[in-house]
Structure formats: C-alpha cells, structure tokens
Amino acid sequence: MSHPASPAAPEVEPDPDPVAAEQPYVSMLYGRLDVRRQETAELLARVLRDETTGTPQAVSERDAAAAMYSEQLATLSAVEEGLCFGRLDVEPEALTGDADPETPGFDQETVYIGRLGLLDEDHDYEPLLIDWRAPVARPYYTATAANPDGIRRRRHLRTRSRRVLAVDDEILDLREAAAAASRGHQRQGLTGEATLLAALGAGRTGRMGDIVATIQSEQDRIIRSGVNGVLVVEGGPGTGKTAVALHRAAYLLYTHRRQLAKRGVLVVGPNPTFLRYIEQVLPSLGETSVLLQTVGELYPGLAARGHEAPERAARKGAEDLSKVLAAAVRDRQELPRRPVRLVVDGEPVEIDRDLVAQARTRARRTRRPHNDAKRTFVREAIDLLARRERDRISAQGSHPEVPDSDLRLLDRGDLADIRQTMREDADLIAALDGFWPTLTPPQLLADLYTDRKRITAATRGWSDADRDLLHRDTGPRHPLDPQWWTPADAVLLDEAAELLGEDDTAERERAERKREADEAYAAGVLEILAMEEDWDPELLRPTDVVDASVLADRSSEGSWASAAERAAEDRTWTFGHVIVDEAQELSPMAWRVLMRRCPSRSMTLVGDVAQTGARDGASSWHSVLSPYVAARWRREALTVNYRTPAEIAAVAAEVLAVIDPGQTPPESVRESGVPPRAVGVPADDVEALVHQVATTTRAAVDEVVDAEGNGRVAVLAPGTRVAALAERLRADGLLGEDAADERGGSDLEVAVVVSTVSDAKGLEFDAVVLADPEGLVAESPRGLNDLYVALTRATRSLDVVHPGALPAVLSTLA
C-alpha cells in the first residue's frame, strides 16, 4: 500500500504565511490516517470473510482478531477532528543522548503533536505525529520562556475538517517573550493563549469537549502525576477538574496500559446527566475501556433512579449505617420463642432456644458473612441435635424395652448416621432455615425499611425522627425495581452484600481453573496468529497489541466484553484506577464502596468542598480519607478559572467569602464584557416570578444561541419552583418536550433546560438565569454552596431574578 510522501516540516524561521506552510504536512498526516483506516478495515473485512473450520478455536481466533481491528478502527475514526494540533521546534543542542532512544521523536528537531502517534513506514518508522501523552510531547504543555525545556518555538495549529485555520506561535525565549508581553500578546503563565481563548469563547454544544490542544501547565502536572496512591485534585469551579480527571484517565491508560487495561478504570460522576455530558471525552481521546457510573449504578443490575428527600439520603449515607446493617443482619439470626417440635425418622426432635443460641454463637464466631456462616449454623445445630438424640437413645438403651437395632446403632457409635438422617429431613432444615435464613441484599434492606420493629432493633440509640427516615410503607415491586431504590440505597445494597456474602467458593475455584485453561488456550491462539504467513511485515499484528492474558480475559467471557463491561456486572470487581468527580458529594457509605472497588488505592479524587451540596458530603478531605489511607495521600490544586468570566466570578467570589473566608477564588482567565444582571419581582408573587424568568430566558436565548443551534441556556431554580417554571417555558415554546435518556439524565442537546442546582452540578451553559436565589439558599443547610455552584455555571452571561429584596450576599449585583 502506498503512503502519501512526507513533506519536510516548514522552516522554524518566521514564515510569511504559516497557515499555508503547515497545510501540506497536516494533509499528509490525514493521508496517512486514511491509509491506516483502510488497511485496518481491509484486515477486519478479511477476518470476517474468512471461513473458519468451525472449531471453537477457529471461531475464537476470528473473534479475537475482529474485536481488535474493530477497536482500532473506532480509535482511528475518533481522532479525525483536530488530528494534529501542535508542533515543537527543538534546539539542536537539546537533542542530547540522555533521552530514552525507545521514546518516539526523541532525536527530532521538529515534532508534531496530535491525538495519536503515526509512524513513517517508508522511512524506518520515523515518527510523523507524536501522541500527546508521549514523553516527547510534554514540553508542548509545560515549556515556558523561563524554562523552555530545550524548546525553541511552540506552534499551536487550529484546524477544522482537515484544514489549517490558524497558527499561533510562542517563541520560548525570554527576550522574545518579554517583547511579546509588552505588545500585549502573551499573558504570563498561560500556554498558547490565543488558541486557549478561542477554545473558551466557542459556544457550548451541551457536551463537554476534550482540551487536548490547550492543556495548561498546572493541569498537565496533574494529568501526568504518578499512578500510585490517592491524588486529590482541588480547585474552584471551572478550573478544569473534570477535564483534567478525564485526560488523566487517558494518560494513565496510555502510560500504564498493561496494568490498567486489564482491570479497567472507573470514573464516578454525580448524576446521569453529568455522565452524558462527559461521555464523549474519552472516546474522542481514543479510549473506550473506561467505565462511567453514578453512585446509584455501583450495585450491578440496578440503576437506582428513585428520589428521596436529602435528609433521608443523608441519614442513609452516614457511616453508622454499616453498624445498622450489621445489626439488621444479626437480627435475622433469630432464636425460637418457644421450642419447635418435629418428628425425624420416627423419633421426636425438639429445637429449643438454648440449642439455637449455641449454634448461632458458633456460626457468628466464624466471622464469615451471614450466608456463608449459615453452613456452620446448620452443621452445629444438627450436631447438637444428633448428640442429644444419641444421648437419648443411650439412656433408653439401658432400658430393657429398647429395641436391639437401636443398640446396635449406638454400638457402632454412628453419630454420623443420625446427622445424615437429620440433614436429609426437609422439615428440620426448613425449621433451621427460619432461624438463619439465606438472604439477598434487596431482601434484607426491603424487609428492614418496611418493618418498624426491625428498624428499631437495628438502630439502637437513634431518635424516632431518625428511624422515620428509614421507614417505607411498601416494598419494591421486583427485587431490583429501579424506581423504588435510590442512589443512597444502591450503596447500602453493596454494603449488605458484603455482610451477607455468597457461598461462591466452589464457583470461584471453577472460574480460576477455567481461566487457567483459557489463558493456555489464548497463548496457543496467539502463536498461530503470529505464524500467519501473509501478514504484511509493516502492519501491526494482533500479537503486538494483545498478550495471552488479555486475550484470555476476553475470550473467557465468550462475548469479548471489555474490562469495563465485565466490571459493570461484577460487584466484586476491583479496578486498576478509580477517578471520582465531584468527590465532595459522596457520602461516607459511598466511600466505603469505592474503597472496596479499589484495594490498590490508586485513585484520583477531584472536587471542591465549597461546592458540597449533599448534606452528608465532604467538608474536608482529611476526614474522608484518613480512615482508609491515614495521611498517605497527596494534594494538587488548580487555580485558574477557565469557565466563568471575571464579571460573574466577582459575584461568586462574594458568596465564597461567606462560605469560607479562608478560600481564595480561582482567577478568571478572561472577561466577557457582559456584566451580570439582577431584576427584582414582588415577593410572594409566583406569577410575576415565572413571567420575568420567561422574559429573561427569551432574551438570553436571543443573546447566546446562534443560527446553527450552538449555545445553551440554563434556568436554575429551587426544586420547588422547577415544575412551574418548566411548564411556563414549555408553554412559551422555549423548552422542548421532556426527553430523558435511558440513563435517566435530562436532554443535553436542547437549547434551554430548567434544572435544580444538584442536577446542574459539573455542567456549564453559555447563559444562566438564576430564579429565586433566596429560595435556593433557604432550601438546604448547604444552600449557600448551591448558590455558589449556580453562579459559576455560566460561560458568558448571568441573570438573577429575585422575588423581594436582593439577598445581601449578592449585593455586588445591585
């Protein structure tokens, strides 16, 4: 297959027309990309076309190759937009011999940076494009005039649909930089300012985009921070915490692929809408093996969508629920109120309180989960009953009327026979089962919630008001009814599963044996694939990208499911790395689940305690983390606000000063020129409020939504006002029909949304209309935090509609 010839990179010296100068190189890169796509598509077609012999091995070989080529094709398609976005010109003297010769591009004077690596197959595999995550690309994000890292010039390429639109150069020379700054061209501390500001000024589409072309130095440091241990990333609203967390996932998967691809990476976000907002980012970076979940989805088989009052959720999320659930389980290990009398094999048997208590104590002493310990309970109870039976018969044996057969039995000392007879007696087993029932997590929890006596037994020391927060009148229609269970319940189901356990030892052993067999088999498959004669030597072979254990991982499922897919179905799955966004919102019980999912404690937690909305959310990282890692965690901070223009940030800063006077607000990177506005309506006049919000929203739509439909407006309001506002805006034709997706999130593609603050967490909009700030503050004990979050969602304009007087905390708007 022929490749487009590689034009030389244009000269470093000033180009009269750098856009035109770069176009041939960029076009060549796209040409190479096309060739790779075509080659991969042909390989895929060939694999799919090939008749197999029909043996399991042949089918498996074909599936392995097909899955691999499909994944490669998906990656090659994902990098189309903005394939190449940067170029570094290296000082010749910086090309010293101490760089790792394995590193692509280490000895090149000119390096192009892009979304993936491309090699020149005609010229000894010289790199034509360097993956942004490769070490050689790093100075693109970090070099400064003061510390140029061997870089002479950094060039930012802005492209659209394969055309170079603009080129921004930074000369990393102190004198040049000073001259540029004095001309007002370069602000200290920002990398590629013009490109950055162009990216930030673009209208929002409702979906988060990647920032790979404009990652800033403080962000890069976090993205490339080591994989081990717990990293907490703090930063105010709009500092790029989410963006950084997602790019870190992509970076870690690139750099530690062997370690992480197998166990997968989990990203936890605050709500389904947020996950939809971010779900494009990692695929656009070529990464598909990351599992995105909300807390309500952590329990396999359940996407908890039920709603409950914040105080209920907070009560369920508190740390002491682990004790409550343990007590609830113990409460199910009951003692008979009066003896149970049965006839076993024609003989009377009595199960009394004392006997059950003894068996229960022994079973509890095993410290095994409830369902596992049941075997001990039943064995002990039967043993005690059998001994009693033996003693009874022995006592009778001295009696002249005892039949000979019984005496013979005892002569043989065959206690085992008595036990066996008892074990086979269905009535006896059923009676014992009643004292130590096998339980599933939904059963345990639903039984607890719907029975006040059980709640009382499990919540020693609680007030009645607190107990009411657990109580529910009716149970779920089916065990995992998603509307009945709430996200806080999903967490408790996981805890319950830990306490109950499953007796799966045999299954695990079987799985382990199967896995060993699969791995041996996969090694055979790879050997055969490697021997395939007509592989083009220049092409990537399957053996270059998969090893036997990865292949076995896939084939053992039969469905070629990725680690992420399998992890979603397995409660006991442990991840290679866990990223938690809006981590301040998680309850102590949710932290327990996540820590169980990540025993290696390789985690990235991003959040901002000033934005905590959940009543049981974090107020300090120390209190969240110390039970799990003591003081062994590291902290990084982001300080620049990329989202909110300075005018709006000034209003938010006043609110932050009330929440926590000790916190420094992040510095806005730009001004919008649009001052935030406030308009008052009479207090207690709902109609006037609704009317004014509709008028303001229409004006905001006219201002920020363009003819192509780019631009988003959010009306943020207290929960109690959302329905009325949505109804009015819908009647006015400003709001589309409710179009929640299958995950339960709201539609992100529509121009206008009406939402509570908690549902808008982590999102951003060109314009925000904030209705009833006072109502928002009054709505929850963390109302000021909610107000702070609401004020910091806008990228361009903010309008506040306030019934009655403007709250004092917003006096800067007056």
Ligand SMILES: Nc1ncnc2c1ncn2[C@@H]1O[C@H](COP(=O)(O)OP(=O)(O)OP(=O)(O)O)[C@@H](O)[C@H]1O
């Ligand atoms: N280096 C960057 N280049 C371009 N855009 C950026 C950069 N960093 C952040 N942004 C943009 O700034 C906006 C805010 O980023 P992000 O949502 O990650 O912030 P956050 O800190 O998570 O905010 P919050 O705490 O409010 O959820 C996004 O539109 C993001 O794409």
